[in-house]
Amino acid sequence: MPVYYGIRLELHPDVYEPAEDTFLLAETVDVKPGEMALDVGTGTGLIALLMARKAKRVLGVDVNPKAVELAMKNALLNGIGNVEFRLSDLFENVSGRFDVITFNAPYLPGEPKKAIDLALVGGKTGREVIDRFIREVSGYLTENGRVYLVQSSITGIEETLNLFRRVGLRAEVVAKRHFFFEDIVLIKASRPW
Template identity: 45%
Template sequence: MGKFEIETDDLVYIPSDDTFLLAENLEIKEGQSVLEIGTGSGLVSMYASLLTEDITATDINFNALELAEKNFKLNNINSIKLEFGDMFEPVKDKKFDVILFNTPYLPTDSDDIIDDDLNYAFDGGLNGRKVIDRFINEVSNHLNDKGIVQIIQSSLSDNDRTLDMFDRNGFVAEIAESEKFFFEEIVLINAYKI
């Protein structure tokens, strides 16, 4: 896993190409406060910890928090605060300089849904936007002025709509990086709060 030793768990999203697309392109300056939504194994927050010390990581999957805590200990990282809950719920009164989210972007119908907590990691609803739209509509309330949002999504969940929504919510957004796969393109979108 590159710089870090990491354990995995069947109930937690295993770091994949999308994880590394985010982890290797972080735009974080020293001293900035960072929030990672849906930390999973904790790997993106671990990369962030190389750049700043003020990191909060949340997840709606309790197994993910337990695994992330294990991985932080394994790598002697003790600067990351873990919070359990849905999206911004655990940090509702706080604002951050950088917000990171490898979104659950896969379009899913009832046949695709799995009956355990791993489902949170990829279930984007019918058009892949169930969580993305909610996130974009709420993120501004938790971001400091001149802050940045970095999210991962797929061409299957309508990149243009995401850019347009960020635009309408007072951001300048762009596709910063992308990786083509057989049937989709995974993109990293950077959105800067004006």
Template identity: 40%
Template sequence: MRIRGLEIRVFDGVYPPSEDTFLLMDAVSGERAARGLELCSGTGAVGLSIASRVGEMVAVDLNPAAATNTLLNYRENGMTAHVVVGDLFSPLHGEFDLILMNPPYLPDGDGAPADLAWSGGASGRLIIDRFISEVGDFMSPGGRAYMLQSSLNGIHESIERAESEGLDAQVVGRRDFEFESLVVIRMIRKA
């Protein structure tokens, strides 16, 4: 599939680019960074959309097929990224100027491997809460993190949690649908 000038292949079992992907792409479209990170990379589409303006790009996904999918899409688009199979920040060290994440956020599923691309656990906050509690440790001073989230799992709760972690947080993108709203929350590490 062709998305915003990028050739994106989607492997079986990997979350395909959808409205949430496009909203996050829009929110980060003007960003530049020396070092960028995409967590829950899936196909790698979000990171690829800004990779030409990022000095070093790193992508992480728990699903080995998704990590392979990300790597292939970078190669097919003539770009490079260090792609890692891992659980959020666990395989990483160092700081990033820009961190992107479109996590599994739907409040459903029992955590079965087949559900990992979309299910955020019973409340939809399984990955979101971990991300918020850990992201500040991996942000450079003044670093920015962008996280996509659904209105089905507590947007205000995420902002309050981020602020309690010492981050400035606000909604910077929103799309409303019949059954939910999708938002992008930007978190900035205070210098």
């Protein structure tokens, strides 16, 4: 059973296994004690479980029912009780506001065929899921809340930064790793004041 950052994880072939993009998020996200956090596209639950070390409560959501089930198992396996997982297409089953919202977004162009594809394929252009997330996210952010979005250079980083600005959030690339034919970037967005 693999261990990431001290968290033991069961894996499942239909659920995205933590990889470089996950690690970039894990190593950069900043959660302060007592904050409320939301992990969109939680997968195995790793990011939610890591945030639960400091956060008061964490909600992890995923559109893949197998991911939700696996994340719940991983929370039990690690004895982490201040986290909840539920099935949700982005914010569909989410209410309230959060200090930290993370999303390791699907960004490959195409149509999902299998459950695992939901973690990778972001629609016809690869941007559909990212764009919908950005348009909706500010409604779930506290006044001083932060958004951490992982994406690839394949899907247009400038477009993402510009869309964040259009919805009233200040955004910047705070971490980047280069792999083969792409850069994986972590974009942090918050209210401009």
